[in-house]
Amino acid sequence: xxxxxxxxxxxxxxxxxxxxxxxxxxxxxxxxxxxxxxxxxxxxxxxxxxxxxxxxxxxxxxxxxxxxxxxxxxxxxxxxxxxxxxxxxxxxxxxxxxxxxxxxxxxxxxxxxxxxxxxxxxxxxxxxxxxxxxxxxxxxxxxxxxxxxxxxxxxxxxxxxxxxxxxxxxxxxxxxxxxx
Amino acid sequence: xxxxxxxxxxxxxxxxxxxxxxxxxxxxxxxxxxxxxxxxxxxxxxxxxxxxxxxxxxxxxxxxxxxxxxxxxxxxxxxxxxxxxxxxxxxxxxxxxxxxxxxxxxxxxxxxxxxxxxxxxxxxxxxxxxxxxxxxxxxxxxxxxxxxxxxxxxxxxxxxxxxxxxxxxxxxxxxxxxxxxxxxxxxxxxxxxxxxxxxxxxxxxxxxxxxxxxxxxxxxxxxxxxxxxxxxxxxxxxxxxxxxxxxxxxxxxxxxxxxxxxxxxxxxxxxxxxxxxxxxxxxxxxxxxxxxxxxxxxxxxxxxxxxxxxxxxxxxxxxxxxxxxxxxxxxxxxxxxxxxxxxxxxxxxxxxxxxxxxxxxxxxxxxxxxxxxxxxxxxxxxxxxxxxxxxxxxxxxxxxxxxxxxxxxxxxxxxxxxxxxxxxxxxxxxxxxxxxxxxxxxxxxxxxxxxxxxxxxxxxxxxxxxxxxxxxxxxxxxxxxxxxxxxxxxxxxxxxxxxxxxxxxxxxxxxxxxxxxxxxxxxxxxxxxxxxxxxxxxxxxxxxxxxxxxxxxxxxxxxxxxxxxxxxxxxxxxxxxxxxxxxxxxxxxxxxxxxxxxx
Numbered sequence: 102x103x104x105x106x107x108x109x110x111x112x113x114x115x116x117x118x119x120x121x122x123x124x125x126x127x128x129x130x131x132x133x134x135x136x137x138x139x140x141x142x143x144x145x146x147x148x149x150x151x152x153x154x155x156x157x158x159x160x161x162x163x164x165x166x167x168x169x170x171x172x173x174x175x176x177x178x179x180x181x182x183x184x185x186x187x188x189x190x191x192x193x194x195x196x197x198x199x200x201x202x203x204x205x206x207x208x209x210x211x212x213x214x215x216x217x218x219x220x221x222x223x224x225x226x227x228x229x230x231x232x233x234x235x236x237x238x239x240x241x242x243x244x245x246x247x248x249x250x251x252x253x254x255x256x257x258x259x260x261x262x263x264x265x266x267x268x269x270x271x272x273x274x275x276x277x278x279x280x281x
Numbered sequence: 282x283x284x285x286x287x288x289x290x291x292x293x294x295x296x297x298x299x300x301x302x303x304x305x306x307x308x309x310x311x312x313x314x315x316x317x318x319x320x321x322x323x324x325x326x327x328x329x330x331x332x333x334x335x336x337x338x339x340x341x342x343x344x345x346x347x348x349x350x351x352x353x354x355x356x357x358x359x360x361x362x363x364x365x366x367x368x369x370x371x372x373x374x375x376x377x378x379x380x381x382x383x384x385x386x387x388x389x390x391x392x393x394x395x396x397x398x399x400x401x402x403x404x405x406x407x408x409x410x411x412x413x414x415x416x417x418x419x420x421x422x423x424x425x426x427x428x429x430x431x432x433x434x435x436x437x438x439x440x441x442x443x444x445x446x447x448x449x450x451x452x453x454x455x456x457x458x459x460x461x462x463x464x465x466x467x468x469x470x471x472x473x474x475x476x477x478x479x480x481x482x483x484x485x486x487x488x489x490x491x492x493x494x495x496x497x498x499x500x501x502x503x504x505x506x507x508x509x510x511x512x513x514x515x516x517x518x519x520x521x522x523x524x525x526x527x528x529x530x531x532x533x534x535x536x537x538x539x540x541x542x543x544x545x546x547x548x549x550x551x552x553x554x555x556x557x558x559x560x561x562x563x564x565x566x567x568x569x570x571x572x573x574x575x576x577x578x579x580x581x582x583x584x585x586x587x588x589x590x591x592x593x594x595x596x597x598x599x600x601x602x603x604x605x606x607x608x609x610x611x612x613x614x615x616x617x618x619x620x621x622x623x624x625x626x627x628x629x630x631x632x633x634x635x636x637x638x639x640x641x642x643x644x645x646x647x648x649x650x651x652x653x654x655x656x657x658x659x660x661x662x663x664x665x666x667x668x669x670x671x672x673x674x675x676x677x678x679x680x681x682x683x684x685x686x687x688x689x690x691x692x693x694x695x696x697x698x699x700x701x702x703x704x705x706x707x708x709x710x711x712x713x714x715x716x717x718x719x720x721x722x723x724x725x726x727x728x729x730x731x732x733x734x735x736x737x738x739x740x741x742x743x744x745x746x747x748x749x750x751x752x753x754x755x756x757x758x759x760x761x762x763x764x765x766x767x768x769x770x771x772x773x774x775x776x777x778x779x780x781x782x783x784x785x786x787x788x789x790x791x792x793x794x795x796x797x798x799x800x801x802x803x804x805x806x807x808x809x810x811x812x813x814x815x816x817x818x819x820x821x822x823x824x825x826x827x828x829x830x831x832x833x834x835x836x837x838x839x840x841x842x843x844x845x846x847x848x849x850x851x852x853x854x855x856x857x858x859x860x861x862x863x864x865x866x867x868x869x870x871x872x873x874x875x876x877x878x879x880x
Contacts, residue, residue, distance in 0.1 A: 190403045193380055199410035200378060200427065234410065239403050247402035251382040278397055280381035281388065 104134075105266060107156045108149035109141040109185075110175055112168040113195045113235065114161025117252040118186035119143065122158075124255035125262075132259075135266055149178040156181050156265060162188040162195040163236050167229025176242040181265065184244045185258070187251040187280060189237060194251075196235040203231045246270060250279045287353040302344040302355055303331055313357050314366065314395055316483055317432035318345040321533060321540055322441055328432050329369045330395065333357045341365055367399050375406040376455060377413065378427040379484075386485035388497030392430060413458060418468030421548045422479050422487055426458045429486035435459060435478030442541050444668035447472045459486070473661065474544035480530050491551055492520070492527040504834040505532055507821050508546040509600060509773070509814045511660045512742035513640070514823030515542055519815060519834035526551060526815050526835060537640065537823060543661030550814060555775065555797040559839025562808035569808065574840065574850065581792050581807050582854040584766050590618035594764030597755060598625045599744025600772035602819030602831060604845035604864065606746065606753045607871035609770060611860060612852050614754075623759020625771075628751035629719050629740040632730050637825055638714055638737025640666040643675075646714035646737070648707045650678045652700060652729065653720020654741050657686035660824075663741060667716065678703045681720055697721055701728040708732060719743045742824045749822035752875040761785045770794045771801065772844060773813050794847055809851075810841040817843045820868055828872050 111119060119142060125132070139154055140146040149157060157179025163169060176182055187193035198206035212220040238244055248261055248271075257277035264271035283298040289306050296305030301324065306313050317328035326343035333344045336354035341362060344355075356362060373379070373392065381387040413426035431450070436459060439448040447470050451460035461470035479487050501520045508515040508529075516535020520528040529547050531540040561577035562569040572580075585593060595613040597606060613619040643649060643666045656663035664687065671677050671690045679691035680703050688694060695703050700721070707713035713736040715729050729738075742748050750756065761767060761784040773796045785791065785804075793805040796813045811817075816837040822828050837843075842850070845867060852860040861867040 184403065187380075187382065191380065192404075192408075194382060196408070196410075197378065197380055197383065199408070200412040234407070236407065237403055240407065244403070249402050273400075273402075275397060278400065278402075280393055280396065 104137040105156065106137050106139050106150070106154035107158065108139045108154040108175065108179060109158040109160070110147075110149070110171055111142050112159060112161030112171060112189070112238070113164030114186065114188045115194075116142070116160070118160040118189075118250075121186075121250075121252040121255050122258055125259045126255070128259055132262060136262070149175055151178070153178045153180070155179065156183060158183045158185050159189050159238050160185045162192045163232065163238060163241050164195050165229030165231045169232075169241050170229075172238055172242050181245045182238075182242065183246040183248060183261065184238045185248050186253055187249050189244075190239075190247045190249045191280075192235050192237050196237075199234050203233055207231065248273070251281050253277070254279070285349050285351045285353075287349050287351070287355060289355045290357055296349045298349070300349055302333060302335070302342075302347050302349055302353075305349050306344065306355075306357060311357060313344045314398060315345060316391055316395065316430065317434060319434050319438075319481055322434060322437045322481070325433065325437070328373075328430070330366060332362060332365050332369075334359050334362050363399065366395075367401070370395055370399055370401055371405045373430055374401065374404050374408070376409050377411075377429065384428060384485040385488045385493045386428070388499060390485060391483035409455060411455070416461075416467045417490075418466040419472065419474070419490075420468065421474055421476065421490055421544075422467070423490055423493075424459065424467055425486050425488065428484050429459060430484055431457055431459070432483060433459075434481040434483065435487055438477040438481040440672075441669065442539075443473065443475045443477045443665045444672050445471065445473050445475070445665075448478060474548060475542060475661070475665070476544070476547040477531070477541060480540065489528055491548075495527050496522045501527060504832050506814075506832040506834060507829040508542065509745050509821060509831070510543075510545045510549070511662075512599075512745055512747055512824040513537060513660050513662050514745075514821055514827065514829050515546055515662055516829070517542065517546065521815075521834050524835045537825075537827065537829075538662050539641070541662050541665055543665075545661065553813075555799075557813075557838055557841075558795060558798055558802060558808055558810040559841055561810060561840065562802075562805070564806045569803075569805075574842075577807055577809060578850055578854045581768075581809070581851060584790050584792065584806070585617060585768070585855065588765050590620070592763070592765040593617055593619045593768070594621040594759065594761055594766070595619055595768045595770075596623055596625060596759050596761065597750065597770040598772055598774040599742075599747045599750055600774045601746060601750070601770055601844050602817065603746065603749045603822055603828065603871040603875060604819045604867045605770065605843075605848055606749055606755065607867065607874060608845055608848035608852060608860060609768075610753050610755070612848060612855065613768070616852065616855060621759060621764060622755065623757050624744075624747075624750045624755040625774075626744050626747070627719065628744075628747045628756045629717065629742055630722070630726070631740045631751075632726050632738065635730065635733050635738040636736075638739050639825055640739070642737050643667065643670045643714045643716070643739075644673060646670060646675050646710075646712045648676050648678065648710035648713045650680060650703050650707055650713065650715045650717075650729065651685075651687055651691075652680040652703070652715065652717040652725065653697065653722075654716055654718025655681070655683070655685045655687065655720075656716070656718075656741060659718070659743070660741050663716070670714075675714075678706060680725075683720065697725050700725045704728050704732055707736060710735075712736075715739070716741060740824060746821045748824060748826055749828075749871075749875045752822070752826075753871075761789070764789055766790045766792070768792045768794075769801065769805075770811075770844060770848075771799075772796055772811055775799050794844060796841070809847050810839065811847060812837045812841050812843045816841065818864060819843060819845055820872070822875055826876065828875060
């Protein structure tokens with residue numbers, strides 16, 4: 102049987118959810134019999150292959166225009182899109198900047214921070230432009246599976262993989278369903 | 282009680298008429314989720330989490346407010362109900378900051394639990410991100426409006442349980458916030474720091490400053506015990522982690538206080554700055570040096586054996602447990618034949634033969650006489666009940682010659698010489714309640730006694746365990762003057778005041794059992810270090826004469842021992858055998874003697 106292709110990527114997050122994917126430990130070896138990780142931030146291939154994957158996984162919140170592009174590309178190239186972790190599902194910690202506003206948050210981070218001298222807010226054309234309101238991934242593309250958690254536990258992630266491989270959309274039992 | 286029969290989720294259920302659907306379901310183990318409801322508060326049906334489907338009703342109804350009726354058919358988890366609850370949760374999550382990982386209450390949050398229960402895995406509606414201020418002006422707590430769901434539990438607790446009415450709802454619509462005294466900073470408001478709101482808040486909107494971020498419930502241990510700050514004897518629940526006390530909470534199930542506590546009981550014990558004594562001390566020459574328990578106890582026994590019973594004195598504060606008071610009497614009166622045995626402060630003489638009422642009884646009364654007692658400063662939890670009774674329509678007659686903080690709530694204020702007027706007025710009432718204290722004596726009390734056939738009486742004792750001390754015969758005019766050897770059991774009390782030291786002759790040999798350093802312990806020849814409230818076991822007797830258990834929440838510091846344990850060892854050193862074989866035996870003996878007291 103052909104292996105199920107998986108691609109992962111991250112948006113505005115801390116990489117903790119990807120760490121949690123790696124945290125499934127030796128179970129990943131068994132998993133590799135059934136799946137192929139094509140692209141991810143920890144592989145050489147950074148973008149999901151053009152011919153598509155079955156499962157696309159996104160970590161992180163929508164914080165800037167670059168995040169929107171990445172999310173849209175992943176959506177176009179996968180059949181099932183998984184929002185992994187609290188940032189991808191709710192916006193989480195990055196979304197707390199909504200309480201002060203993006204402009205205010207940038208000023209505090211790049212200009213007013215105590216350790217900064219003559220600070221400047223980055224404005225290089227190659228950078229994404231921060232959005233006014235940070236949101237979960239589902240506010241810009243359709244999401245099929247939400248896995249909350251900060252980060253979701255390795256067990257929750259492994260459970261999601263096994264359920265998806267069995268052809269089911271995972272419904273998480275209470276021990277895997279956490280907001281922190 | 283009239284019962285009605287209804288069906289909940291296809292199950293036949295009987296419930297008392299007048300009970301709510303929520304109560305009827307709970308009694309048979311059917312769990313209906315709630316958020317704004319709390320068993321100790323009046324239900325208001327504000328949050329709509331408990332909505333259920335009742336056959337024949339046009340809309341879903343709130344189970345917390347809807348009364349049961351005969352033949353009613355209720356569905357608590359039908360698809361329509363679940364859909365409505367999810368909508369309520371989605372709307373709650375769409376306002377303010379409900380991002381769990383940075384919240385103090387994550388893991389102890391009722392909103393979070395509901396999110397889990399109904400599988401809220403993303404937020405359907407874009408969140409309104411209006412920012413609210415944080416009020417951190419209070420000494421003990423902070424109010425994080427961004428985490429608030431406006432359930433109003435804090436506000437109702439402030440009004441219904443503490444009867445203080447500091448908290449209220451301010452502004453309108455999505456701008457609504459909980460506020461103090463119409464938008465006064467919490468720290469400068471009329472708040473009495475009882476912490477009832479803190480204990481009621483279902484989310485991270487009100488948090489304890491001291492224990493914030495120090496561990497969620499799954500990481501802490503909880504021990505029920507009895508507060509030792511005054512003679513009310515409130516039930517407490519002590520939350521600890523790694524042998525540290527994090528928080529003190531009121532025990533909702535406690536008969537005496539029903540969850541209420543005051544500043545002195547909830548917060549003050551955790552802000553103790555006095556220095557502990559952790560090892561026995563024995564004076565050699567002019568200096569106190571650390572000693573073993575054996576050495577300290579044998580030196581104490583030698584001192585006590587060196588003089589006759591007439592030259593020994595024994596005195597205790599009311600902080601001692603029932604068990605310690607019993608042993609103190611046994612050792613000094615029975616073993617050493619000492620008659621100069623007493624306590625530091627006096628007791629309120631309890632009039633014989635009058636029916637004793639509880640604080641809860643006060644809420645059913647129509648007239649309350651408060652005579653010679655100021656619970657606002659001395660027994661705050663009692664004052665919450667007085668003020669609540671006044672809110673419920675009772676009239677308060679204050680009888681006192683001194684300034685009294687209950688005065689603003691009294692409909693009549695009389696001097697102590699006018700007490701029979703108060704008794705006459707109360708005589709006209711259906712169910713009067715008499716609260717009296719150390720401020721009245723003899724004649725004044727006899728004037729109240731004529732209400733004996735209809736009123737309930739409660740004497741608020743001035744000290745923690747004064748009732749037991751009085752029952753065990755410690756209220757007998759002790760004088761330190763004649764003692765050549767004096768044993769002083771002071772526990773946690775800080776006798777820095779002159780009166781105890783003043784009466785002690787310079788040549789008097791002084792044995793002090795205490796928890797904290799004080800001028801008295803510095804002057805002592807032998808210091809026996811005792812446990813504090815969180816470390817000790819035993820029991821206390823409150824103003825009603827109710828004997829309540831004190832349980833150990835954390836392990837004792839250093840080599841300190843419980844007050845009764847020290848006395849038991851002293852008795853063993855003096856007589857060669859231990860006076861009792863176990864704490865249980867001792868507690869039973871003490872309780873028998875206390876409750877057999879003739880009133």
